[in-house]
Amino acid sequence: MTVKKPLSLNAIATLLISWATVICFLIFGSDWLTGLSLNLTTGLLFLWLFSVIMYTAFGVVHEAEDVAELLGEPLGTLVLTLSIVIIEVALVSAVMLGAKEAPTLGRDTMFAVLMIVLNGVVGLGLLIGGIRHKEQSYNLQGAAAYLAVLIPLTSIALILPNFTKSTDNGTLSPLQATAFSIFTIALYAIFILIQTGRHRGFFIHPDEAKKLKEDKKNKVKSVKKKPRPDMATVLKHLALLLLNILPIVLLSKNLAKILDFGISALELPPALGGIIIAAIVFTPEGISALRAVIRDDLQRALNLCLGAATSTVGLTVPAVLAISLFTGQTVILGLAPTEMTLLAVTLLLCTLTFSNLRTTLLEGAVHLVMFFVYIVLVFSP
Numbered sequence: 001m002t003v004k005k006p007l008s009l010n011a012i013a014t015l016l017i018s019w020a021t022v023i024c025f026l027i028f029g030s031d032w033l034t035g036l037s038l039n040l041t042t043g044l045l046f047l048w049l050f051s052v053i054m055y056t057a058f059g060v061v062h063e064a065e066d067v068a069e070l071l072g073e074p075l076g077t078l079v080l081t082l083s084i085v086i087i088e089v090a091l092v093s094a095v096m097l098g099a100k101e102a103p104t105l106g107r108d109t110m111f112a113v114l115m116i117v118l119n120g121v122v123g124l125g126l127l128i129g130g131i132r133h134k135e136q137s138y139n140l141q142g143a144a145a146y147l148a149v150l151i152p153l154t155s156i157a158l159i160l161p162n163f164t165k166s167t168d169n170g171t172l173s174p175l176q177a178t179a180f181s182i183f184t185i186a187l188y189a190i191f192i193l194i195q196t197g198r199h200r201g202f203f204i205h206p207d208e209a210k211k212l213k214e215d216k217k218n219k220v221k222s223v224k225k226k227p228r229p230d231m232a233t234v235l236k237h238l239a240l241l242l243l244n245i246l247p248i249v250l251l252s253k254n255l256a257k258i259l260d261f262g263i264s265a266l267e268l269p270p271a272l273g274g275i276i277i278a279a280i281v282f283t284p285e286g287i288s289a290l291r292a293v294i295r296d297d298l299q300r301a302l303n304l305c306l307g308a309a310t311s312t313v314g315l316t317v318p319a320v321l322a323i324s325l326f327t328g329q330t331v332i333l334g335l336a337p338t339e340m341t342l343l344a345v346t347l348l349l350c351t352l353t354f355s356n357l358r359t360t361l362l363e364g365a366v367h368l369v370m371f372f373v374y375i376v377l378v379f380s381p
Helices: 009-032 040-071 075-098 105-133 140-162 174-196 206-217 231-265 271-294 298-327 337-353 361-379
Strands: none
Touching: 009 040, 009 231, 040 075, 040 231, 040 271, 075 105, 075 231, 075 271, 075 298, 105 140, 105 271, 105 298, 105 337, 105 361, 140 174, 140 298, 140 337, 174 298, 231 271, 271 298, 271 361, 337 361
């Protein structure tokens, strides 16, 4: 028996809207983006691009989830993770290559993702979950595994560059950049293998993990055999996935020009570019995480949030450093003292929050306070 998933009208609509926008900017984009000024036209162009990219990002996540459901683990998780990271890398790369100087964009984007995910989404999720369900449970081993990887990755990428002697101003030497990229990819790859293989039980709810252990111990086999996915359907969704990602990559360069101009012309904080990119990348997954919390599935929400934070650092750092090595651009990864303090407090807070078997709204309130502190410091350093 095979599983077939028909294409939805929403998927077709996403493709039509995104590719129609791509065609419009290919034909008229050079005229629209020449001589940008602070007027209504520029604002409408930004809203148009931002809305289409965001809408298409939802389509990417939807198709990636369909592929994940069809393929199962570990391929499903890898498809979903790589889809999100490709969008982020495409946006960061477009801004880095399109702007005259964007040495801190990669750092600002990663830091914004960490603050939005670990404080904003986690805080709001725990607060909503506490109000709606009082207490929620999750797999403590999985949360500990995420943090065990996330803490060294963030320290190597965002803190250590401030204290190396080979270079200054939070940068890395070519040798350090190459070595740290290899180490980061290796650690992230090991984590993925653990998550989807030997210790898969760490990342499912304790009740499900307990049942799996008992079934394995008693050598119980499921009566129902999982239907084999129809390969034609899998290929269709993979094609849709690629066709949704490509418009984002093509449109990101146009968005980068407007974004760079707007931040400069309005004298806005440079970190705002990273926040906007982080919002585009993580909003679809963030909404999915909050929906999971509402239906009392905190485990899925944590997998989405902590998984997004881990993959962002684990895969964006090598990509940003590769751009730096091949183009000769200066990339500043080291955070400012204020931001380092926020990151350290956030990681410590996450360690305390996910050291108990159940969460309450108190933890959510504390994380949200840290998120609001971050927002204030963006506009008033």
